Amino acid sequence: MRHTRPVRLAALAAALTAGPLVMTAVPAAAVTGPASASSDTTHAYTAQIVVGDHDRGCSGVLVDTEWLLTAASCFADDPAVSLAVPAGKPARATTATIGRADLTGTAGAVRTVVELVPRADRDVVLARLNRPVTNVTPIALATTAPTAGEELTLAGYGRSRTEWAPLNLHTGVFSVDAAAATSATVTGKDGVAACMGDTGGPMVRTVDGTKQLAALSSRSYQGGCFGIDAAETRTGGVVTRVDDLGSWVQSKVGANRITDFNCDGVEDIAVADPQATVGGDAKAGLVRVVYGGGKGTAEINQDLDWVPDAAEAGDLFGQAIDTADHNEDGCTDLVVGTPGEALGTATNAGTADVLYGARGGLGTGAAKNTHFQQAQGNGSLGASTPETGDLLGQAVVAGTTAAGEPFLVIGNPGESLGSAARAGQAFYVRGGTNVSVHQDKLDVPGGVQAEDGFGAVLAADANHLAIGAPNESINGDAAAGNLVVFSHALNSENRPTPRFGLDQDLDTVSGGAEAGDRFGAALALAPYRPSGAASANESILAVGSPGEALDVNGVSKAETGSVLTFRVTAAGTYTQLNGYSSGTGDDDVSGTSEAGDHFGSTLTAINTAPRAVSTVATMKMAVGVPDEAIGTATKSGAVHVFSLLGAPGANDKWIESGDGDGIPGAPGANQRLGSSIHFTGTHLYVGMPYGPTARGALYALPMSNVTLGEPNAAVTEYQPGQGGLPASGTTFGHAAR
Structure with a gap:
């Protein structure tokens, strides 16, 4: 059917799967075309999206290793009334399966959608995944509008002619009728139609053998789809243009993550005051949070019932802070070091905490915190003993690896190793456990010496970790300083792999090691x-x-x-650049x-x-x-x-x-x-x-x-x-x- 004028929202139904999804085991020929075989990767960039407890199902498309593009109507409360979708964490838990033509298989990847970035002018939303998808190639966006008469191929996980919820990806060809500013009208060929669950599915053109994302499925008459009145035979619909969204998509997917404790898409800020008095206790310390968008402020201290321990004089809560989405739920979490914390008779033993963000802000969700101290928990931390002057939490750094896995490093610079007082170490937290890292571990450069302070300084990105020992003695020069660089790849001891050490007595480093330089x-x-x-x-x-x-x-x-x-380099070699x-x-x-x-x-x-x-x-x-x-x-x-x-x-x-x-x-x-x-x-x-x-x-x-x-x-x-x-x-x- 050829459409000669824009179709109003009320005239078409968003092709969403509403209500519980009853998975059937027997695939059948779909309205949108034949079922794709489990081995077919032609449309691997296509995603099945499940919102809530199978409350709603849609399709989407991988446009970046961490981002899907799909329809805003998939997340709107009532798409027939409004396509408005709040930015930030989805209102309901949302799962995406990417690169799996047969949903009963294991190909591709399954991810959680943790952030939405909607467009105000059309039925489009960007959806960030909790981790990158590394085994599926994203599709590039087209740069020219759909034209009348051209053919686009839709891929989606919606209903077929005979099934409520097929277990296979289906495809079909549509002819473009006409293009408008942000949309186009299309008609399915040979009885093909977009069905419920196909909303957000990619409409793809092929140019010289290369596939381009031209549009997303939006609304359809759904003629011939399962559950639709047999009298409805129209196979036309409206698709959303994406060919002019390249710069918008790139500006979002290529940006650094913001601090967003209440996961509303607006940047927040945490400000430490470790010497603040709390409840009359001098230097107990606190962190103040300012929520972006005028959503108020909060004070975080150890006298709150959801923060471990209690505010005491000299704790220095907030001496070190960092942020990361440690539990991968789309809300930024706050990492706080408290190096002055006393544990039993061990003064200045120190602790660290991950305080979890949530919709209402820090500490308002079901998950409140994860607490780290020596002699508690698992791994190396659980096996160690807090001692006076350890200063656990004097430095903290958090982030995600290149594979998207959260990590946390906690400095413990006052730790004595054997007879070497205050030699120092750090704890690397990842994957539900932790390991100690110091200069007496496998292949770690340098030697354990008293007063090194290894772990007093930390830095990390997605590729590497650097641990400083600024008080390290180099060839007899006290506090000349050094550091060690690690990759996040784990070695045979399940510790970060040491790549090299640096000090100023190396021929490859400018200057010379001198007493008091504090290199690192x-x-x-x-x-x-x-x-x-x-x-x-x-x-x-x-x-x-x-x-x-x-x-x-x-x-x-x-x-x-x-x-x-x-x-x-990625291989772990280094070259000095500038002084x-x-x-x-x-x-x-x-x-x-x-x-x-x-x-x-x-x-x-x-x-x-x-x-x-x-x-x-x-x-x-x-x-x-x-x-x-x-x-x-x-x-x-x-x-x-x-x-x-x-x-x-x-x-x-x-x-x-x-x-x-x-x-x-x-x-x-x-x-x-x-x-x-x-x-x-x-x-x-x-x-x-x-x-x-x-x-x-x-x-x-x-x-x-x-x-x-x-x-x-x-x-x-x-x-x-x-x-x-x-x-x-x-x-x-x-x-x-």
Whole structure:
């Protein structure tokens, strides 16, 4: 049937499977064409989507290893009334099976849909999966509109002529009648029609043997489908165009994950104040959360009934924080280290917690937390004993591997190993258990020595893990410092595989190991995709040496500090890239190296476009210079932003208080700007726990403000006593995620 005008929503039924799905074991010829054999991978990019407890069924299509494109009507409350779908976690649990032509087989992958990103102008939604699909090739979007007379092939898991819920993928050919701005009308050929359950299924064109996604099935008359009145014979319908959505899809799938504790699709922020007083207990510590979109604030401390332990003086809850979706439910979880926690008679033994996000915010879901301390739980943590000064949780880092598996690393830098006091270790948490990592494990470079502090500093990305020992003695030079880089691949001991160690006495590393350099006192890792690579399977590692002395115009500047960067390949080899410092007043790097600056005390790095080939613009690093004197204001501090690629001085940006980039006020003594910095995909968060206010502050600087040559944009300020935050605190802004 040829349609000559747009078909109103009320005229067609969304091809959704509503009600319980009763799986039948005997396949039959479907309206949309013959059943695909289990071995057929022609349309492997097609997904079956089940919403709730089989409340609704749809089809979808893999357009990226982590993302499906499907119909918004699959998730709308009443598609006949409105296609509006809230962004964020689906309202009902949703499962997607991808690349499985026969649903009774094992091909492809089964994933959970954890996030929805809807379009407002058409029946389309992007659906993020909890883990990447690595054994199915996504389909590319077409770039030209459907044209009248062309043929498109629909693949879907909807009803057939004789079955309510077929167990096989079915396909059929449709002819395009006419295209509108966001949709097109089509008619099934040879009695083919889209049935309930085919909504969101891919409408594919083939050009020179290459398949392109031209549209998604949306609405259909469903003539001949199981359960439809036999008098209905029309096989036409409406499909949703996707050929003009390439840039929108790429902007979503290629972006860094945001912090979203209440899983509503709006960015949140957690701000640590580890020295805050809680219930009269000094330095018990807390974390304040600001929910995006004006949804309020929350205080997280150990006196809450859903947070383990209790607030006590000196706990330092929030001394280290990080975020990740640890339980893969679509809500960001908060990881908190509490290194001052006493366990029995062991003071400063330390603990760490994963506090789970939920629709109502942190701590409001059925899963509240996972607690980590020595002598509890399984793995190496369960087998170890808490001791005074262990400082478990002094550093934490969380994320997901390249395969999408969540991991957590907890530093334990005060741990004594044998007779070596405070040699240090870390615990690597993944897959429901944990293992200890230290310098006396299989193939880990370096040696166990007293006061090493291995595990005091951590950094990780999807490819690699770096553990610093900034107090390591190198050839007799105390606190010269070193670090070890691991991959997430597990070795024969089920520990991360060591790739190499770094210290400044190596011929492949600039400078020389000297007492007090503290090489590895700050670390940052960012995924890197070189030209010609299919993905960002390499990393760039930045290493801070805040105690480094440098010769500036013939004068030695003690503890001025420096940063070295290294390219780490997927195979685990490394090459030094650049050395960074404030340099001299005559070079093209902003600032001048001065004694006691401690350049490199803190580091943060980001790849702002992790799916694209990395460039100077997308690979960014910020360096904290907290003891920089600005005029007569000693230890006023500064932040120095560079690209991780190219010459250090080619596009660096110097940021200090009052210079117009977003940090208000004038430089002040002991404010130590740069002591707290963290990149997200859209902002550089700069904490000022020591000023200019008595309680601390945090500033979110847009990327334009930290990029040379770009205009400054409005800065978001977080401060106790403003924006719903209580007018209390001690070191608000100590860390932010």
